[in-house]
Amino acid sequence: xxxxxxxxxxxxxxxxxxxxxxxxxxxxxxxxxxxxxxxxxxxxxxxxxxxxxxxxxxxxxxxxxxxxxxxxxxxxxxxxxxxxxxxxxxxxxxxxxxxxxxxxxxxxxxxxxxxxxxxxxxxxxxxxxxxxxxxxxxxxxxxxxxxxxxxxxxxxxxxxxxxxxxxxxxxxxxxxxxxxxxxxxxxxxxxxxxxxxxxxxxxxxxxxxxxxxxxxxxxxxxxxxxxxxxxxxxxxxxxxxxxxxxxxxxxxxxxxxxxxxxxxxxxxxxxxxxxxxxxxxxxxxxxxxxxxxxxxxxxxxxxxxxxxxxxxxxxxxxxxxxxxxxxxxxxxxxxxx
Ligand SMILES: [Zn+2]
Numbered sequence: 151x152x153x154x155x156x157x158x159x160x161x162x163x164x165x166x167x168x169x170x171x172x173x174x175x176x177x178x179x180x181x182x183x184x185x186x187x188x189x190x191x192x193x194x195x196x197x198x199x200x201x202x203x204x205x206x207x208x209x210x211x212x213x214x215x216x217x218x219x220x221x222x223x224x225x226x227x228x229x230x231x232x233x234x235x236x237x238x239x240x241x242x243x244x245x246x247x248x249x250x251x252x253x254x255x256x257x258x259x260x261x262x263x264x265x266x267x268x269x270x271x272x273x274x275x276x277x278x279x280x281x282x283x284x285x286x287x288x289x290x291x292x293x294x295x296x297x298x299x300x301x302x303x304x305x306x307x308x309x310x311x312x313x314x315x316x317x318x319x320x321x322x323x324x325x326x327x328x329x330x331x332x333x334x335x336x337x338x339x340x341x342x343x344x345x346x347x348x349x350x351x352x353x354x355x356x357x358x359x360x361x362x363x364x365x366x367x368x369x370x371x372x373x374x375x376x377x378x379x380x381x382x383x384x385x386x387x388x389x390x391x392x393x394x395x396x397x398x399x400x401x402x403x404x405x406x407x408x409x410x411x412x413x414x415x416x417x418x419x420x421x422x423x424x425x426x427x428x429x430x431x432x433x434x435x436x437x438x439x440x441x442x443x444x445x446x447x448x449x450x451x452x453x454x455x456x457x458x459x460x461x462x463x464x465x466x467x468x469x470x471x472x473x474x475x476x477x478x479x480x481x482x483x484x485x486x487x
Pocket of ligand 1: 427428429430431432447448449450451
């Protein structure tokens with residue numbers, strides 16, 4: 151679930167905690183989550199933290215870079231303490247929210263690990279520093295750390311193929327990307343990291359709601375004006391998530407110690423099926439598009455039926471028949487999505 155805003159949040163949160171500090175030890179509990187040799191990392195100092203799409207890049211002073219992919223359930227948690235001395239990080243139950251907040255930074259997939267003692271059985275890799283440690287936890291083990299030569303990072307397949315981020319991209323570039331994948335539903339195109347970098351399921355839904363575009367609209371049928379709205383929506387929704395702190399300890403654990411969901415801070419449609427559209431009050435439904443659970447307002451996001459009438463000019467015409475279909479698919483999608 152971590153998407154671009156969450157990875158950006160991880161980067162911003164970890165930077166002041168580990169920049170210019172030496173990684174004294176790397177503990178690998180799950181070999182498939184650490185690609186490379188620990189000797190390439192141990193003893194090296196962190197000289198930079200960057201992000202490319204959903205990848206976090208930790209640059210070291212020895213010409214290496216640790217690329218971190220959180221994938222579905224990855225999280226990075228910094229805890230203060232001396233792990234080499236065997237000091238175990240405290241659990242929230244024992245120390246209280248305020249102490250733990252002062253001693254840690256936690257972000258990525260929100261889970262009980264944000265407040266649990268670490269390392270635990272979901273800890274795959276631990277980067278030990280002199281005054282604390284970064285725990286890479288991943289329930290499902292799809293995430294990984296990979297050691298690369300810093301100068302080769304841009305040639306890494308995943309990064310070399312990345313499209314531009316919404317903030318770097320022009321409407322014309324996104325429009326061209328939509329035309330190249332003309333028959334695909336716009337939601338699938340937005341999820342394609344080669345077309346536009348950083349949007350996952352959450353922000354694709356939020357973006358299309360913002361732009362009032364139905365996710366099944368064929369990308370090639372979109373007008374430039376609609377593409378412009380989609381780009382504006384991608385920027386606005388992801389910026390709002392970054393500003394709200396993404397999925398961090400601060401948004402996961404409420405001041406009273408109970409746990410919440412950071413989505414409630416900015417999500418307009420995502421996981422809000424059955425609730426009222428914040429714009430028009432219509433009930434939000436869940437459908438399945440591009441194989442993913444998809445949330446829409448059927449009144450705000452009307453589906454375009456088939457090809458647009460070229461004679462009517464690109465820009466004006468749009469069908470109004472999508473509403474019933476959307477509701478039908480919503481019932482179907484609600485079973486399992
Ligand atoms: Zn609506």
